[in-house]
Amino acid sequence: MPDTNSFIETIKKGYTFKGDAAKIGVGMLDGHPVPEADILLPLKTMNRHGLIAGATGTGKTKTLQILAEVLSDNSVPVLLMDIKGDLSGIAAAGVANDKIKERYQHLNLNYEPAAYPVELLSLSDEPGVRLRATVSEFGPVLLSKILGLNDTQAGLVAMIFKWCDDTRLPLLDLKDFIKVLQYISAEGKAELEKDYGKISTTSTGTILRKVIELQQQGADQFFGEKSFEVDDLMRISDDGRGMISILRVTDLQDRPKLFSTFMLQLLAELYGSSPEEGDMDKPKLVLFIDEAHLIFQEASEALLQQIETIIKLIRSKGIGVFFCTQNPMDVPKDVLGQLGLKVQHALRAFTAADRKVIKQTAENYPETEFYKTDELITQLGIGEALVTMLNEKGIPTPLAHVLLISPRSRMDILTDQEISGIIGSSKLVKKYNQDIDSESAHEMLTAKLEEAAGIAEKEKAEKEAAKAAAQAQKETGRRTKEDKSVIEEMLDSSAARQVGRTAASVITRTLLGALGLGGRSRKKSLW
Numbered sequence: 001m002p003d004t005n006s007f008i009e010t011i012k013k014g015y016t017f018k019g020d021a022a023k024i025g026v027g028m029l030d031g032h033p034v035p036e037a038d039i040l041l042p043l044k045t046m047n048r049h050g051l052i053a054g055a056t057g058t059g060k061t062k063t064l065q066i067l068a069e070v071l072s073d074n075s076v077p078v079l080l081m082d083i084k085g086d087l088s089g090i091a092a093a094g095v096a097n098d099k100i101k102e103r104y105q106h107l108n109l110n111y112e113p114a115a116y117p118v119e120l121l122s123l124s125d126e127p128g129v130r131l132r133a134t135v136s137e138f139g140p141v142l143l144s145k146i147l148g149l150n151d152t153q154a155g156l157v158a159m160i161f162k163w164c165d166d167t168r169l170p171l172l173d174l175k176d177f178i179k180v181l182q183y184i185s186a187e188g189k190a191e192l193e194k195d196y197g198k199i200s201t202t203s204t205g206t207i208l209r210k211v212i213e214l215q216q217q218g219a220d221q222f223f224g225e226k227s228f229e230v231d232d233l234m235r236i237s238d239d240g241r242g243m244i245s246i247l248r249v250t251d252l253q254d255r256p257k258l259f260s261t262f263m264l265q266l267l268a269e270l271y272g273s274s275p276e277e278g279d280m281d282k283p284k285l286v287l288f289i290d291e292a293h294l295i296f297q298e299a300s301e302a303l304l305q306q307i308e309t310i311i312k313l314i315r316s317k318g319i320g321v322f323f324c325t326q327n328p329m330d331v332p333k334d335v336l337g338q339l340g341l342k343v344q345h346a347l348r349a350f351t352a353a354d355r356k357v358i359k360q361t362a363e364n365y366p367e368t369e370f371y372k373t374d375e376l377i378t379q380l381g382i383g384e385a386l387v388t389m390l391n392e393k394g395i396p397t398p399l400a401h402v403l404l405i406s407p408r409s410r411m412d413i414l415t416d417q418e419i420s421g422i423i424g425s426s427k428l429v430k431k432y433n434q435d436i437d438s439e440s441a442h443e444m445l446t447a448k449l450e451e452a453a454g455i456a457e458k459e460k461a462e463k464e465a466a467k468a469a470a471q472a473q474k475e476t477g478r479r480t481k482e483d484k485s486v487i488e489e490m491l492d493s494s495a496a497r498q499v500g501r502t503a504a505s506v507i508t509r510t511l512l513g514a515l516g517l518g519g520r521s522r523k524k525s526l527w
Helices: 004-014 060-073 098-106 135-147 151-166 174-185 189-196 201-216 256-273 301-317 352-363 416-424 427-432 441-492 494-514
Strands: 021-029 032-042 050-053 078-082 118-122 244-248 285-289 319-325 341-344 384-388 400-404
Touching: 004 021, 004 032, 021 060, 021 384, 032 400, 050 060, 060 078, 060 285, 060 319, 060 400, 118 416, 135 151, 135 174, 135 201, 135 256, 151 174, 151 189, 151 201, 174 189, 174 201, 174 441, 256 301, 256 319, 301 319
Parallel strands: 050 319, 050 341, 078 244, 078 285, 118 244, 285 319
Antiparallel strands: 021 032, 021 400, 341 384, 384 400
16 A cells, blocks of 8 residues: 555645746545645646646546636636637636545645626627637638648749739739639739749649638638737736636537637747747646537648647747646547646546557556556546646656535526626727628729729720711612612613703703794785
8 A cells, every 4th residue: 555654745845836836736646635745837838738628528628617616716827728618717706515625624725605707709709809810810821721732732822922012912822812813823823823823723723622611610710800900818807816718609619710720820829929928937828628529620730730739839938738638538639748848637447449558558657566557547536646847947746636626607608698798898899790792802802893993984985986986877878879870770771861852952042042043934914
């Protein structure tokens, strides 16, 4: 049987840190809490990322809620990705029951209910602050990775962005990008090829189909204005606690591509806009991603590489990222290797494959003389977990079976009335929830095409008018010629000649008569 005093000494040595730290539970030995074995969480290493894993119903979401509360109490802003819709209760105070009171006795703590400062966010039409980003802010590289394009197609996307920059065509939403694709495939193809190189119609068609696929997952609601400013995630409430922003994405479970699109853009924006912070006493922001497998399950190899790169680099900006998922194997091994804090709730062994996963999971934790890790993982109770983290020197702490504290906020959802109250008092709702449709590539290209169509129509009308005038002139000349021919024919005929002679004789007699030179006349007898 392991020695209790040795266990307490090991835990105290391993979980004592320089700087601020918060208690998250006590160590357990042989299935019993050891009140003297406090498990502390060092704020200094919370930018080293983390993993919360375990089967359904083992307490993962409540652990996420606990960590968010601890960070908020220490003036660290938090962003929660609420996939299941059960985290909004953090805005309301909890209620003590017999189980909570008993747990807190084991923890040597007093349970004090607390409501936390919360901002509700949304990617869709659900109540909350609307999060948007423009296509231009994504940039050609990130957009190409999201669409899963090959190098040739990605090169064309880069060309499109360059042309839009040079011609001052803003790419704000997907309809702008689609309009540009259609334009360069038809009317504008010659214009682009003149200055930017050959354009493959096959490539533009493929890109267009992939954009439409993204639209079918609801991406139109995300791309556009007004762009969300990531600084608004890093706010401190009036009482000095970190603001907890809850992104309610319950309607994205069947649209993983949109969810991964948003997450990658957010991480890229946070990384790009945040300065290097060096060694901080506590992080500037911590993200918790519930149901994290949704990010990875349809991600391309290029997208996974992008996520891995950002996870590696973003901690230097003072930002931590925590993944919450049922199976640790849901997270790619290259990302898993970057996660400093690991909270492992119970796993269930129903099949041979399950047992294999449990064995692999156990091997990822530090060796310990106090537990048989692979056996203990299947025996953990609700609200219990195996915990290890990094100390200030980056060394993993001893593996501990921990009885975790319970949330002090409500472990249930808010009512519709409570949600309306939060939204009604939000300054960010007033800032971001106005629909803006600025003049951009779609409108500008449409106007250009309409103008070109008008000029073409005018030129066509002028040509038709000139053609009609020429035809009329030709017809007039033909008729004049025909009239002359008729007169000539009349003059040449025998009847015409006879009429001419008769007319000439009459005229001659008339003239001679007038001159008194007419022919003889018989004198009448006077008798």
